[in-house]
Amino acid sequence: MDPSLARSASEFKTRFEAYNRLQAAAVAFGEKLPIPEIVAIGGQSDGKSSLLEALLGFRFNVREVEMGTRRPLILQMVHDPTAIEPRCRFQEEDSEEYGSPMVSSSAIADTIKSRTESLLRKTRTAVSSKPIVMRAEYAHCPNLTIVDTPGFILKSKKGEPDNTPTEILSMVKSLASPPHRILLFLQQSSVEWCSSLWLDSIREIDPALKRTIVVVSKFDNRLKEFNDRWEVDRYFGASGYLGENTQPFFVALPKDRSTVPNEEFRRQIFQVDAEVLHYLRDSVKGGFDEEKYKSYIGFGCLRDYLESELQKKYKEATPATLALLEQRYCEVTAELDRMETKIQATSNVAHLRRSAMLHAASICNHLGAVLDGAADPAPEQWGKTTDEEKSESGIGGWPGVTADVKPPNATLRLYGGAAFERVVHEFRCATYSVECPAVSREKVANILLAHAGRGGNRGVTEAAAEIARAAARSWLAPLLDTACDRLACVLGNLFDIAIERNRHHPPVCGKKSGDMDGYVGYHAALRHSYNCFIKDLTEQCKQVVRYHLDSVTSPYSQVCYEDFLGSFNSGVNSLHRFNQASAGSFCLELSDGGRPALRKEIMTDQENIPPEKDEITPGKVAEAREARECQMTVPETPSPEQPCDGNYPVKKELGHFIEVGARKRHSRMTGNNKNLDHLKGQHGGGLLFGTGEDAASRSGSTYSEICSSAAQHFARIREILVERSVTSTLNSGFLTPCRERLMVALGLDLFAVSDEKFMDMFVAPGAIDALENERLSLQKRQKILHSCLNEFKNIARSL
Numbered sequence: 184m185d186p187s188l189a190r191s192a193s194e195f196k197t198r199f200e201a202y203n204r205l206q207a208a209a210v211a212f213g214e215k216l217p218i219p220e221i222v223a224i225g226g227q228s229d230g231k232s233s234l235l236e237a238l239l240g241f242r243f244n245v246r247e248v249e250m251g252t253r254r255p256l257i258l259q260m261v262h263d264p265t266a267i268e269p270r271c272r273f274q275e276e277d278s279e280e281y282g283s284p285m286v287s288s289s290a291i292a293d294t295i296k297s298r299t300e301s302l303l304r305k306t307r308t309a310v311s312s313k314p315i316v317m318r319a320e321y322a323h324c325p326n327l328t329i330v331d332t333p334g335f336i337l338k339s340k341k342g343e344p345d346n347t348p349t350e351i352l353s354m355v356k357s358l359a360s361p362p363h364r365i366l367l368f369l370q371q372s373s374v375e376w377c378s379s380l381w382l383d384s385i386r387e388i389d390p391a392l393k394r395t396i397v398v399v400s401k402f403d404n405r406l407k408e409f410n411d412r413w414e415v416d417r418y419f420g421a422s423g424y425l426g427e428n429t430q431p432f433f434v435a436l437p438k439d440r441s442t443v444p445n446e447e448f449r450r451q452i453f454q455v456d457a458e459v460l461h462y463l464r465d466s467v468k469g470g471f472d473e474e475k476y477k478s479y480i481g482f483g484c485l486r487d488y489l490e491s492e493l494q495k496k497y498k499e500a501t502p503a504t505l506a507l508l509e510q511r512y513c514e515v516t517a518e519l520d521r522m523e524t525k526i527q528a529t530s531n532v533a534h535l536r537r538s539a540m541l542h543a544a545s546i547c548n549h550l551g552a553v554l555d556g557a558a559d560p561a562p563e564q565w566g567k568t569t570d571e572e573k574s575e576s577g578i579g580g581w582p583g584v585t586a587d588v589k590p591p592n593a594t595l596r597l598y599g600g601a602a603f604e605r606v607v608h609e610f611r612c613a614t615y616s617v618e619c620p621a622v623s624r625e626k627v628a629n630i631l632l633a634h635a636g637r638g639g640n641r642g643v644t645e646a647a648a649e650i651a652r653a654a655a656r657s658w659l660a661p662l663l664d665t666a667c668d669r670l671a672c673v674l675g676n677l678f679d680i681a682i683e684r685n686r687h688h689p690p691v692c693g694k695k696s697g698d699m700d701g702y703v704g705y706h707a708a709l710r711h712s713y714n715c716f717i718k719d720l721t722e723q724c725k726q727v728v729r730y731h732l733d734s735v736t737s738p739y740s741q742v743c744y745e746d747f748l749g750s751f752n753s754g755v756n757s758l759h760r761f762n763q764a765s766a767g768s769f770c771l772e773l774s775d776g777g778r779p780a781l782r783k784e785i786m787t788d789q790e791n792i793p794p795e796k797d798e799i800t801p802g803k804v805a806e807a808r809e810a811r812e813c814q815m816t817v818p819e820t821p822s823p824e825q826p827c828d829g830n831y832p833v834k835k836e837l838g839h840f841i842e843v844g845a846r847k848r849h850s851r852m853t854g855n856n857k858n859l860d861h862l863k864g865q866h867g868g869g870l871l872f873g874t875g876e877d878a879a880s881r882s883g884s885t886y887s888e889i890c891s892s893a894a895q896h897f898a899r900i901r902e903i904l905v906e907r908s909v910t911s912t913l914n915s916g917f918l919t920p921c922r923e924r925l926m927v928a929l930g931l932d933l934f935a936v937s938d939e940k941f942m943d944m945f946v947a948p949g950a951i952d953a954l955e956n957e958r959l960s961l962q963k964r965q966k967i968l969h970s971c972l973n974e975f976k977n978i979a980r981s982l
Contacts, residue, residue, distance in 0.1 A: 225369035227334030230400030412469030566596030651896030
């Protein structure tokens with residue numbers, strides 16, 4: 184052999200072996216390395232299996248086990264002149280090591296079949312992209328690596344899922360898509376290019392066919408159709424269907440599938456090549472354009488071209504492969520160092536405690552910063568609108584509120600303190616939209632007569648107050664619970680935001696927060712402890728706001744016995760001042776389309792908002808004047824029919840005259856006290872419901888008066904509860920503990936424990952063994968990458 188050719192062959196052999204070892208490592212460890220590979224693609228029965236056997240130089244019944252139909256097979260063919268008989272070894276699953284050599288062709292086929300079926304049963308799928316790697320060393324095979332893929336099919340086999348053809352097509356596309364892979368596309372000669380089913384699929388992967396080698400298989404089936412030279416040349420040129428730069432190969436292989444010795448099999452391959460050329464030269468009139476097409480006819484030409492093309496790709500890819508190997512080696516080494524540190528830390532409890540405490544303190548600081556108004560990370564990504572908060576919390580709307588409560592900035596994505604204040608304001612809006620519910624006459628009668636039976640002259644006032652207190656307890660208590668639950672959800676969402684800030688922000692006060700990445704048990708315990716802290720705060724807040732509700736609705740509370748006209752007007756003014764202050768601060772609408780607006784514009788469509796100070800509702804002037812001028816009386820026995828004769832004494836409570844019975848103007852409506860006395864005597868002196876029109880009118884007037892007074896009492900209770908108690912309680916019950924007590928609570932829960940219990944967060948049963956196994960795997964990866972790196976450095980020096 185020419186010395187230069189021998190040197191070139193030796194260099195190629197060195198590069199080929201280096202890439203084979205690198206390929207084995209990539210398959211074993213799941214590395215994504217741009218190794219030049221030939222990927223065989225084609226439809227089932229298009230001759231891929233026969234071509235692979237011809238390249239190997241021996242048969243092993245590959246077609247009988249259908250090795251390419253359900254799992255890829257990487258064939259690493261190594262030309263070894265000393266291997267008189269083929270030696271085949273399979274790479275162990277999930278390892279870079281190879282098993283013992285196999286010589287029997289039936290044993291090779293059985294191994295491929297058993298491995299395929301075992302993996303498919305394990306994954307419960309019809310196909311799998313995880314390859315089988317087989318290394319074949321033989322004196323009669325080239326230095327070549329080919330990935331045999333499942334063949335395209337149009338219909339699933341019996342017992343297979345209906346989507347199997349789609350799964351195969353998708354898997355083949357993923358295997359062929361990397362640009363460093365060469366595509367070897369086979370199609371039977373009996374299929375015309377214009378009607379090719381799979382050529383379009385190949386063009387989706389490689390539109391210009393720049394890295395595709397097209398092979399027309401079973402070419403001998405087409406030979407007898409050619410009579411003249413122009414027919415042959417036109418067919419060889421593919422009639423423009425493949426483009427000007429793509430020239431297909433035309434291959435025919437022995438059809439005899441009987442068991443023959445390997446030497447006879449190779450002789451038959453060369454004989455078929457010779458017969459094809461003989462037919463084209465002697466049986467076709469004018470022959471064919473041998474200068475243009477001879478190098479593309481026959482298996483021998485295809486084999487030489489594949490070997491030379493792979494050699495060229497190996498040489499071109501060596502510098503990039505070397506750089507990538509250096510990068511991956513450094514990454515694996517750094518990962519191994521971190522694993523060593525983690526294993527050492529499991530025996531150093533003091534170090535773990537310090538790191539965990541610094542990390543927990545950093546999380547608490549970030550939580551406090553977000554509550555105080557930090558806007559990092561981006562609210563657009565981490566914030567939530569009002570509707571999203573309701574949906575994710577699963578709480579839904581406000582109980583008993585039929586109106587659609589939309590607080591200002593409801594469509595903006597907020598978190599932290601801003602979201603907290605928005606929920607508080609939404610609670611105010613929901614509460615003020617609740618009015619005292621209607622009360623039946625029967626209920627009024629029961630309450631009124633019960634108070635009358637106990638004696639005293641405050642039956643009407645007591646009845647109205649009792650109705651208001653019951654309504655407040657029934658309708659406002661669910662709103663308080665909902666407000667606490669909504670605020671708890673807002674605070675619960677802050678944990679992930681604090682974790683995100685901790686990843687990207689420098690340590691607070693120059694202290695290192697501690698490297699706690701990878702300690703899943705610790706992170707789970709920290710999250711659980713935080714959630715328990717928020718849950719406890721929620722329960723405590725519910726108890727406190729319920730206490731305020733019970734206080735303001737207690738029979739001993741003086742809220743319902745103040746001069747209601749003055750107190751209600753005072754409540755209106757205070758509510759008006761609150762709304763003005765809110766509108767000037769948080770209630771400013773910042774959503775798209777919003778603008779700084781007056782309180783009247785902001786509060787549009789919100790119920791139970793009092794009129795402006797200077798506004799007087801029509802029809803109320805005379806009633807207000809009358810309320811100031813008339814003297815209010817107290818009947819001895821309150822009753823909806825009780826007439827007012829003007830001689831009853833006046834009840835003075837809390838320094839004010841208040842109305843506790845029917846007003847004197849009722850006497851003007853009846854017209855005559857004597858008639859009233861007559862009715863009183865006729866009906867026994869105290870009927871609750873009369874039968875005549877006068878009785879009905881007086882009964883309705885007293886009923887309406889009690890309902891109106893109850894509504895005013897309810898509004899007063901609601902105002903005092905919301906403005907004087909609940910708002911400050913929610914802030915002091917949630918925000919203050921999160922700022923001042925969170926770190927102490929987490930510390931007591933996580934760190935004020937014994938070392939044994941503390942280490943449970945870091946060392947679960949079997950965790951040390953798992954870490955040791957992971958370290959061993961990293962050491963193997965580091966070793967094989969270091970070996971490949973040294974090999975490619977030597978190859979680079981020879982280039």
